[in-house]
Amino acid sequence: MSSTERQAAEHAGLWKADRGKAPHYTAKGFLSTGWTCFSCPLDDCDWHHDDDVSRPSAPAVLDGLMREHLASHDLVDFLRSLQAARDGIVAVRESNNRAWDVVSLHRLRAVRRGQHPTSDPVAQMLSAALVGTVEHDEVRRELTELSEGVAGAQGIASVPASARQAG
Structure with missing residues (x-):
């Protein structure tokens, strides 16, 4: 192997x-x-x-x-897994596209208000989440902080795949 x-x-x-x-x-x-x-x-x-x-x-x-x-x-087992993986990838792409639509909408609204396209904080946070910038770590930190003491909210912040694999 x-x-x-x-x-x-x-x-x-x-x-x-x-x-x-x-x-x-x-x-x-x-x-x-x-x-x-x-x-x-x-x-x-x-x-x-x-x-x-x-x-x-x-x-x-x-x-x-x-x-x-x-x-x-048999071959059908492999084809079934490949099709499920393909369906999952398509669903993630579509979800990603919908999220970018929201970023674009917020940016265009900011321009229409005479502001810089990246001045909208929601668009900034969502954009950071979609591209995986360091700024998104601040969102995770705040989520963790705000969830303390809230019933059912523990562990609400996502964990990066790299941290799950290393842990």
Whole structure:
């Protein structure tokens, strides 16, 4: 198994764990015990292999396990997962486009009022969120601060994917 394939299988395990799917543990808790989970990348498949990092399996063994498992799926399983991924990407693009429409609307309203296009604070925050600038960290910080003491609002701020994977 190449390092790219190994990373993809590890990523699939983390992704599924983050979403409450098999493997049935939290990614952070499980990884801290010294195990690496290799998981089937197909959406509806719970197969996974846990590998002890203190005694890792030989790459050829991992490759054999993954190939044997993947061979148990037929072409329709792969096509179904690819279509679901495509549908998800289209939905995200459409959502992104709608959010940019809101940014454009706020910017044009500012221009119509004789202001600079980026003077609208809502447009600035939404634009920062969409492009992932450092300024969006301020929004997360304020969300966390405002949610303290509000029932059901704990953990309301999003967590960047890079922080979830590193944690």
